[in-house]
Amino acid sequence: MKGKLGVCLAIVLIGSLVLGTVVVSAQTVKRITVGLEAGFMSDGASLVAPDFEKAHPDIKITVVPIPYTAFRQKVIQELSAGSGAYDIVGGYLELNASYIAAGWVIPLDKHVAESDIDTNDFIPSFYNLGTLFGRASQLNPAGDVYGLPFNGDVMMLIFRKDLYALNGLTPPRTWEEFVKNVTKLNQPKDDLYGMAVSGARANDSHVMFDFYSFALNMDGTLPLGEGNKPQVYSPGNVRALQLYVDLVNKYKVTPPGVREYRYAEKNAAVAQGKATHMVQWMLACAGELEDPDQSRVHGKVGYTTMPGGGSVVGGWSILIADACKYPKEAFEFLKFLSIDSDARISLAYGKGPVLKSSAQDPEMIKKYPYIADYVKAATNGMHMCACSPALPLWLEITDILNFGFADAVFEGVPVEEALKHIDKKMAELLKEEGFLE
Amino acid sequence: MKRVTAIKKTENFAEKHILIILLVPLLVTLCSVLLYPLGYSLVLSLCKWSIARPFLGKKFVGISQYIKAFKSGPFFIAIVNTFIFTGAAVSIQLVLGIGIALLLHGDFRGRGIFQTVLFIPVVLTPVGVGILWKILLSTDIGLFPYILSRMGFREISLLSNPLLAKLCIIMVDIWTETPFVFIIVLASLESLSLEPFEAAHIDGASRWQIFRYITLPLIKPLIMVVVLIRVMDVFRIFDTIYIMTGGGPGSATESVSTHTMRVMFQWFRTGYASALSFIILAIIVAMSLVLTKALRVEYLQVKR
Numbered sequence: 001m002k003g004k005l006g007v008c009l010a011i012v013l014i015g016s017l018v019l020g021t022v023v024v025s026a027q028t029v030k031r032i033t034v035g036l037e038a039g040f041m042s043d044g045a046s047l048v049a050p051d052f053e054k055a056h057p058d059i060k061i062t063v064v065p066i067p068y069t070a071f072r073q074k075v076i077q078e079l080s081a082g083s084g085a086y087d088i089v090g091g092y093l094e095l096n097a098s099y100i101a102a103g104w105v106i107p108l109d110k111h112v113a114e115s116d117i118d119t120n121d122f123i124p125s126f127y128n129l130g131t132l133f134g135r136a137s138q139l140n141p142a143g144d145v146y147g148l149p150f151n152g153d154v155m156m157l158i159f160r161k162d163l164y165a166l167n168g169l170t171p172p173r174t175w176e177e178f179v180k181n182v183t184k185l186n187q188p189k190d191d192l193y194g195m196a197v198s199g200a201r202a203n204d205s206h207v208m209f210d211f212y213s214f215a216l217n218m219d220g221t222l223p224l225g226e227g228n229k230p231q232v233y234s235p236g237n238v239r240a241l242q243l244y245v246d247l248v249n250k251y252k253v254t255p256p257g258v259r260e261y262r263y264a265e266k267n268a269a270v271a272q273g274k275a276t277h278m279v280q281w282m283l284a285c286a287g288e289l290e291d292p293d294q295s296r297v298h299g300k301v302g303y304t305t306m307p308g309g310g311s312v313v314g315g316w317s318i319l320i321a322d323a324c325k326y327p328k329e330a331f332e333f334l335k336f337l338s339i340d341s342d343a344r345i346s347l348a349y350g351k352g353p354v355l356k357s358s359a360q361d362p363e364m365i366k367k368y369p370y371i372a373d374y375v376k377a378a379t380n381g382m383h384m385c386a387c388s389p390a391l392p393l394w395l396e397i398t399d400i401l402n403f404g405f406a407d408a409v410f411e412g413v414p415v416e417e418a419l420k421h422i423d424k425k426m427a428e429l430l431k432e433e434g435f436l437e
Numbered sequence: 438m439k440r441v442t443a444i445k446k447t448e449n450f451a452e453k454h455i456l457i458i459l460l461v462p463l464l465v466t467l468c469s470v471l472l473y474p475l476g477y478s479l480v481l482s483l484c485k486w487s488i489a490r491p492f493l494g495k496k497f498v499g500i501s502q503y504i505k506a507f508k509s510g511p512f513f514i515a516i517v518n519t520f521i522f523t524g525a526a527v528s529i530q531l532v533l534g535i536g537i538a539l540l541l542h543g544d545f546r547g548r549g550i551f552q553t554v555l556f557i558p559v560v561l562t563p564v565g566v567g568i569l570w571k572i573l574l575s576t577d578i579g580l581f582p583y584i585l586s587r588m589g590f591r592e593i594s595l596l597s598n599p600l601l602a603k604l605c606i607i608m609v610d611i612w613t614e615t616p617f618v619f620i621i622v623l624a625s626l627e628s629l630s631l632e633p634f635e636a637a638h639i640d641g642a643s644r645w646q647i648f649r650y651i652t653l654p655l656i657k658p659l660i661m662v663v664v665l666i667r668v669m670d671v672f673r674i675f676d677t678i679y680i681m682t683g684g685g686p687g688s689a690t691e692s693v694s695t696h697t698m699r700v701m702f703q704w705f706r707t708g709y710a711s712a713l714s715f716i717i718l719a720i721i722v723a724m725s726l727v728l729t730k731a732l733r734v735e736y737l738q739v740k741r
Contacts, residue, residue, distance in 0.1 A: 073702040080488040257576025259597030
């Protein structure tokens, strides 16, 4: 009896010791969960996380890849519920505005001021995504800086430089040259088409990016003007949308399945040698186009600005959720991802560098000879939400834009009518939500 | 003595109310998991609220969101599309399912293998089915457009043409769910008594007459159950459409479920989405009541 009691006591004691160690270990380890878009962003973060953990043994990083099509849905649900599922989240400008307005992310002003970050090294267009171009405090007076840039990119004209050389063509500098090049390299009988454009009438379609790549170089106007007044209907935008419509319906230079094209399908059309041009996020698509395992045209693709030289700029920031238990530690990882790992992830995965110093890295220049064009386009380019960055309705507005432009191109709605309809829908939305008198 | 009396009283109470006592955990679960969310959702449907804009707060607007839904062009299009999918898919599934069941009814070599193979589409996940058919029907890389192009139809884009995209969605649902109808009808046929058929044979009835006057009336109640289940399922169609077309091209394949999902999870209009959900619920309940009544009538007729 005594022996049995002794054994039981020993088991209880050892068990408590083990359990206590586990519990104590769990409590001393600070776990930080990072929600990023699945692909090169989440892969890049996963690549560098172990190095961060080595330098900070009390911090454990978990990277959660989230597909783009489900990103805003998943992240907004978790942030609005305050579930704490994500401590660090990615966001593009439209999302950042929503996060900041709702108070779901913390201001980083104090953290940035106390750190050794040189904000002048950031390419301004990308840094501004986290400050809403200096207007974040209009949405949330708690601070001015809410995110550090993580990924940047610019919409460029992607073209088949091998076919250009074969046909004696040069990168177009006028819209007439552009149409000439696109129609010249359009040979449907050989299953080769002049241009892949975004066509899907969907939220994750890229119709509006394609459109603004034309419009910003045709004296077009950004979606909103003074006082958030919709101004999509304008002479420049009419010209731009008419060109888009003509590419599909008049010159017929687009592949037959173009109405199904979202980001991935457009890339695939060029990567598989089906289309000879597209307008696309340069560095994001270069990763696929230059990969011999994914592309039939690796080494044969050129990158240039649209006629007119202007580019649509975009990118992702990384922000700290309000529900994060360890904001100081989260900021350390934010800094590590945004600054310390910028060049490394860009070299490994083709992420757009956000630092001027990264773009000047000799290894970067060797791997991406067009990096100087990228920086120039990013510096001179424009974000299409820059007209009113502190507006928490961009998610809905971009849907109205995508659907409206697609209607003109693919549903036969006359261009002027389509643009007026977009303005009308935007005005209704803005008035309903109190952002337009 | 008092303690004994108290214990006896407790035991009598428990004996008398044992049913209620045992049902309490279930009722509590039902209330918390079903009734509370339903009630809260109903309250939300009467408020203007967005989870993405919490700073605007919740504003009570009464039934205005229901009125907005009925005036909404996109929601009306979604309802029309959904009724088209439901009517077309269920009727064709029924005809095909009964036909296949009649073909496979009876004993023959390899019947088990046929049934197993035919049942495969039902057990596939809807998302997997959507991805599979999206690839097969893709204009650029799909097998079917390739075959059509070889037949001279080069410019046909199955998922980009509004009418063809609708037909593709209906076809995929037929492909996926006909085996379900077939297996239920087959089970029903196998359970029928042989005497009426033997008597019909003796009387010289043709195969069509046997089917028309004996088989069909006997299996009609079960067919009505199948119709009820299928109608409720197809009306809520979501996965296939979301994966294959996203509701496009335009709004050609938008269903009530995809539209409500868009309103809730892409535009985060929580109150309006709740109102849409209740409208859909009301439509499904109304259809179920009609079909259940028809089923009861059929059952009573067969019983006679």
